[in-house]
Amino acid sequence: MKKRTNNIWIVLDSRGFGGIESHVEQLALGLKAANNQVSIVFLQNYGEHPLQRRLMFSGLDCIMLDGRIASLWQALKKEKPDVIHTHGYKAGILVRPIARLMKVPCASTFHSGEKKEGKLQWYDWFDRHTAFLANHVYAVSSPILSTLPCSAKLADNFVDTSKITPSFGTEIAFVGRLCKEKAPDRFSVLSKRFPHLDFHVYGDGPLRSELEQKAPDNLEFHGVQKEMHDVWPRIGLLVIPSRAEGLPMAALEAMARGIPVVAFNVGSLDQLVRPNENGWLVKQGDMEGMISAIQDWRQSDSVQKAQWSKEAIATVKQRFSTEAVVPKLLADYATFAK
CATH class of the missing domain: 3.40.50.2000 (Glycogen Phosphorylase B;)
Incomplete structure (x- = not known):
């Protein structure tokens, strides 16, 4: 049996709770249940975050950074994760080159396939065209996979079904x-x-x-x-x-x-x-x-x-x-x- 990764960082930049945050929550809980040490790293502290409360209630470690590249570098150097997994364009753009320089294995998941406008379209373009810096790239749907200009694979979203009970609502x-x-x-x-x-x-x-x-x-x-x-x-x-x-x-x-x-x-x-x-x-x-x-x-x-x-x-x-x-x-x- 292959040795499981002990220390995994899940990195994102987030202000609220949506699809990416829900995915991150399920991923963190799933990795923890498989006997890994998991830390969820928020690149910028925008104040009290609903995901942070939920994660901490589940016994997961949350790291809040201040948005500076220097802080990210120092935290990586101190914690030395075995794997980093990024979610969202800002996390991917910032983390992948630093992880490559520090020789920390990195994976990136792409969640968004809709056409962007304004500055976001340039961030989105840069995110996709620097994805090759990751060791492994995932997309949550086939249309998103088709937009990536590098080797990537489809990764299904998932939920923890162990404690879910059926709904009989109307x-x-x-x-x-x-x-x-x-x-x-x-x-x-x-x-x-x-x-x-x-x-x-x-x-x-x-x-x-x-x-x-x-x-x-x-x-x-x-x-x-x-x-x-x-x-x-x-x-x-x-x-x-x-x-x-x-x-x-x-x-x-x-x-x-x-x-x-x-x-x-x-x-x-x-x-x-x-x-x-x-x-x-x-x-x-x-x-x-x-x-x-x-x-x-x-x-x-x-x-x-x-x-x-x-x-x-x-x-x-x-x-x-x-x-x-x-x-x-x-x-x-x-x-x-x-």
């Missing part, structure tokens, strides 16, 4: 950041087509104010929830109307609890959602198709809903669980962490 919900790529505006349009049903939005972002001003009476905004564990049991159907995606953690979290997903066929959702078995995949932008899927869910009987729930749970456990993914990742680490 809410129709959107869970995620309220931004153009996630298309909460489409969710608002859907709610107007079902005025007799309540629709729920869990999340925050730049579009929230505009959406709330135009929202119908049956659309309720809950904001970011400190503990989604308390929310998932209320949800019966997760709607993902995104214009761009990787493999959204919200979909995995939902299906792990037996909540079927109706989504536009973007990113790697076709690897997770099997139409008429554990959810619905609709052609991108086909709002009538999504309306039909919601009606299908509403009109189904308890036996059919139980079958969708069973298939959703089985799909996540077999391919997108900690037990399925973390051993593969540790095997990769072992190839360059010597």
